[in-house]
Every structure is written in C-alpha cells, then in structure tokens.
Amino acid sequence: MRTALLTCLFLVAAGSEAGAATAASADDVRMAVWTMDESPGSAWMTDVSGHGHHGQIGPEVGTGLSTGYGRGYRFDRLEPDTPPARPGHLVVVADHSDLDPGDRSFAVTVRLRTTHKFGNIVQKGQATVAGGSWKMQIPNGRPTCTYRGGRGTIELISPYRINDGDWHVVRCVRLRDGVVLAIDGLRAASREGWTGTIRNDWPVTVGGKIDCDQVDVGCDYYAGDLDWVKVEAA
Structure with a gap:
C-alpha cells in the first residue's frame, strides 16, 4: 500500500508543482535538497534534506546570485x-546509494534560468559507465531527461524551448511503467517502459561532466542560473 501511495504521489508531482510539494512531505522521499542559498565565495553546497549529501562547489561557479526568491548559482558559458x-x-556530490534510482521510483527537479542552448544540468554517471546513469540536460534550449538502466534507456526531449531568460521548473520522473518530463507543472513528454536497475559508483555533478577532456569527450558544461535541485526516491 505504501509503495502504491508513493508512486501515486510521484505521478501527481509530475503533473503539478503543488504535487511535488505533496510528494516531498513523505518521510523518506527526499534524498537530497540543494537550495543553493550559499553566500558569495562559498565552497560547499548544503543538502537541507537531512541526509548530509553536501557538495563541493568549484571555484568557477558563481554563488550568492539573487534569484528573486533567494539565492542561486550562476554558471558562465x-x-x-x-x-x-x-x-x-x-559542483560535485559524493556517490551514495540515496542518489541512485536502483529499482525505485525516482525524480530529479530543478529550477533554472538560461538564454543559452547547451549543457548538462545535473547527472550521476555518464553514457557508458557500468550500472547505468541518469541525466538532465538542455540541448537546443529543450530540456531533456535520460534514464539508462539494466533493461534499457528512455530519453525524453521537450517539444519546446525554455531558454527565454525566465525561470522554469523542470522535473524528470522515472516510474516502474515509464518516464515523465514536466515543465512548470505541465507534462511535456512521457514514454512507457521500464529502464531497470540504475546504480553506479559515480558522484552527482551539477554543471557538466566530470570525466572529460574537451577533445575526445566533451564536458557539456551548462551555462545559466540554478535556484535549487531536488532528488526524490521511493
């Protein structure tokens, strides 16, 4: 019964930001919440979920940005x-099983603002790593979410661009029977299917890839602002 309830909450959350708040009220749903409220010059990103998944902020990441709702981060192009x-x-967060989907329902949500059309926003693992991976990116200004597991890969691409300089909330939900991409509380894309287990030993990175050289492997650096990032699993 509890599993069915949490799955229902994830489905509601994919369709509305109010639902996302409801889902987050379940005791063990929020695996990490990075509000990005740190002051200028901060070296650590605080996880306010209580799980302690704090991240190391790279010296090129701008902190203390005014977002209109508080503070956020800026990633230059x-x-x-x-x-x-x-x-x-x-920004790099150490590997932990909380941050892997495993076989669970799983969601990643971000609030972002950009006028650019390229870059990986947040991910755990890369395209060929053992154990699978998950990623949110914004090629051509269109939010894209990818879940790659032991049973296959599902990638959803928004049918429209959001690199208009306004703030948007993007949410990528992986369920037992499919994947949903929601933007500003509205379902933008979905696909049925089960990706299988996703579990790797890589860190979470915000702003691009960690294993890259810009020659054989592009780093796909994000350009724009982030207000917060949330990871949920049930």
Missing part, C-alpha cells in the same frame, strides 16, 4: 569542445 577541461565549473 564555456565554449563547447574547446580544451582544456574546466572541473572548477562543477
């Missing part, structure tokens, strides 16, 4: 596929 790699552009 870097030329794609132009060496050298810039690991200081990332």
Whole structure:
C-alpha cells in the first residue's frame, strides 16, 4: 500500500508543482535538497534534506546570485569542445546509494534560468559507465531527461524551448511503467517502459561532466542560473 501511495504521489508531482510539494512531505522521499542559498565565495553546497549529501562547489561557479526568491548559482558559458577541461565549473556530490534510482521510483527537479542552448544540468554517471546513469540536460534550449538502466534507456526531449531568460521548473520522473518530463507543472513528454536497475559508483555533478577532456569527450558544461535541485526516491 505504501509503495502504491508513493508512486501515486510521484505521478501527481509530475503533473503539478503543488504535487511535488505533496510528494516531498513523505518521510523518506527526499534524498537530497540543494537550495543553493550559499553566500558569495562559498565552497560547499548544503543538502537541507537531512541526509548530509553536501557538495563541493568549484571555484568557477558563481554563488550568492539573487534569484528573486533567494539565492542561486550562476554558471558562465564555456565554449563547447574547446580544451582544456574546466572541473572548477562543477559542483560535485559524493556517490551514495540515496542518489541512485536502483529499482525505485525516482525524480530529479530543478529550477533554472538560461538564454543559452547547451549543457548538462545535473547527472550521476555518464553514457557508458557500468550500472547505468541518469541525466538532465538542455540541448537546443529543450530540456531533456535520460534514464539508462539494466533493461534499457528512455530519453525524453521537450517539444519546446525554455531558454527565454525566465525561470522554469523542470522535473524528470522515472516510474516502474515509464518516464515523465514536466515543465512548470505541465507534462511535456512521457514514454512507457521500464529502464531497470540504475546504480553506479559515480558522484552527482551539477554543471557538466566530470570525466572529460574537451577533445575526445566533451564536458557539456551548462551555462545559466540554478535556484535549487531536488532528488526524490521511493
């Protein structure tokens, strides 16, 4: 009964931001909540969920940005596929099973603002790593979420762009029977199917890839602002 209830909450959350708040009220749903309220020059991103998944902020990440609702982070634009790699552009959170979907319902939600059309926003693992991976990115200004597991990969691409300089909430939900992409509380795309177990030993990175050289592997650095990131699982 509890599993069915939590799955229902995830489905509601995919369709409305009010539902996301409801889902977050379940005791063990919020795995990490990074409000990004740190002051300028901060070196650590605080997880306010109580799980202690704090992240190291790279020196090139701008903190203390006024978002109109509090503070956030700014990621400056870097030329794609132009060496050298810039690991200081990332926020890195150590590997933990809380941050892997495993076989659970799982959701990643961000509030972002950008006028650019490129970059990986948040991810755990990369395309070929053992155990699968998950990722949210914004190619051509269109939010895209990918879940790659032991049973296959589902990638959803928004049918419209959001790189208009306004704030938007993007949510990627992985359920037992499919994946849903919601933007500003409205379902933008969905696909049926089960991706299987996703569990790797990689950190979560915000702002791009961690294993890249900008020659053979592009780092796909995000350019824009982030207000908060939330990871949920049930």
